Amino acid sequence: MTTHVLISEVGPRDGLQAMKRTMPTALKRAWIDALYASGLREIEVGSFVSPKLLPQMADTADIVAHARTKPDLTVAVLVPNLKGAIAAFASGAHKITIPVSVTEAHLMANIRKTHADIIEDVRQIVALRNDTAPGTSIEAGLSVAFGCTLAGAVSDDESMRIAHTMADLGVDEVGLSDTTGYANPRQVARLFKRLMAELGDRAGGAHFHNTRGQGMANVLAALDAGVTTFDASLGGLGGCPYAPGATGNVVTEDLVYLLETMGCDTGIDIDGLIAARKVLADALPGEALYGHVPDAGLQKGFVYADGRMPEPRDTFACTPETI
């Protein structure tokens, strides 16, 4: 039986916000066009935050309007507060994600709020949604759910406490984010199983970073625990500008490859992702892009989980290795 997995591409938000430079709006549109053409059907296209803090995201309303023209595309945005939510609902985004750090230290550093503040914000955002944008879904994305650069270890109980609080406030789903690359597969399996057991259909997806090379192992652990929605970014864009090599999100290209080889249907075409990667590379000259599949190519005889075959193309003339 084929498992269907939803990949939510977060590069245009999580990737671009991590950079100092701003991608011009026309190039963002072209990139999103290419992402959509590859078969991606959920894209986090930007965030509604202060343009003073993140000028890279100042054109998010324009980008949402463009993305909304694509059939069957879920257009998602990040929203850190009520003001952002008002703008998001006005833009017509289909989904908003509110970043809710499990530790107050990270919440304060990230969006300058206490837990009491964010709880009040979420309450107001849910009420506003119910009144003015009932078709828009709300996700609470639990940042540093597996550990925190500032506070260190985070217990499962701490993360579950915030998860319940958010569910009780009426958000539609609660996702778990390994914001700074602290998660390990045992912890991932344990916490997602608990999330699904306690929150039922409000349990959301997994947002993993590949900071310490553990991203794909964490995906496997989450998948085995029953998770079917994963965030990823093309080229692994994102991450921490102060730790070179400490890459951002799991790489969409490699993730789709991994899932398809395991018989999980993503509906995404890897050649299409490689084409989108070229659009991205042209738009951000000199930026480091990660991932292995773009260099290595697909293996001989590769078939997608739904039976599609990739376009024939030159394979690498790789000399066999000893052992």
Added chain:
Amino acid sequence: MTTHVLISEVGPRDGLQAMKRTMPTALKRAWIDALYASGLREIEVGSFVSPKLLPQMADTADIVAHARTKPDLTVAVLVPNLKGAIAAFASGAHKITIPVSVTEAHLMANIRKTHADIIEDVRQIVALRNDTAPGTSIEAGLSVAFGCTLAGAVSDDESMRIAHTMADLGVDEVGLSDTTGYANPRQVARLFKRLMAELGDRAGGAHFHNTRGQGMANVLAALDAGVTTFDASLGGLGGCPYAPGATGNVVTEDLVYLLETMGCDTGIDIDGLIAARKVLADALPGEALYGHVPDAGLQKGFVYADGRMPEPRDTFACTPETI
């Protein structure tokens, strides 16, 4: 209960053989010293092959002699034929690995032998070992056990047929190698479970390449299936010189980190590996080294599975990210 995992470092063999340049013997010694100092207790230090074919390995007897001075270190070498085995037994290596490709196409391309040839070779090598070097262990390393650049898909039955043949010939263990990065976690779990069920204590370890970014997920799958020995190379050295970015073996630094965070005791010190990486980088200027942990550092509050704490050091002043 803590699982103990053996990491077999194959960089000095699998990494160096993939390069055109030859590392001077003194630098190989210094690198092996640093690897040993990190806590590694099995190192594949070279191969006994024709120096015309692989001049990088011409000093393997010298390197074995040097490595044999280290207490409790298993000194392993690769041996493709009887002539190599004679040299290996004479050198005093503790363990030899014979690369036995599951597909005849790869076997022929790699060591110019048919299956009938290699079976006869293994028979003679085992007999020679029994007569002259009874303390030396013999592993058959099943190359392309999960798929082949030349022949495409490889069935579990094909791999198991060669595995049984090797066990029947009297090798001590049969390991499975994903030589060209074709394996996926479902296949890994299935084939290793079968190997262990059918070969018992002759089932050997896992040798994964990270060609398509799936290395760590395959490690997790093998670990969950019961595998406790993994090959890896410092800096992910190795791979195919004709596919840039198609990295070699799984990265020792990231693998040790992953295992330790899951409570698996490797006995290895990550700071020691980073020190060895510096020795390696100095010995191979300009060579691409892979891995994430060396850049990102250990997480705040990291503790080894055996309770050791890392040396305190500067952590990266990474700004928290949104979500």
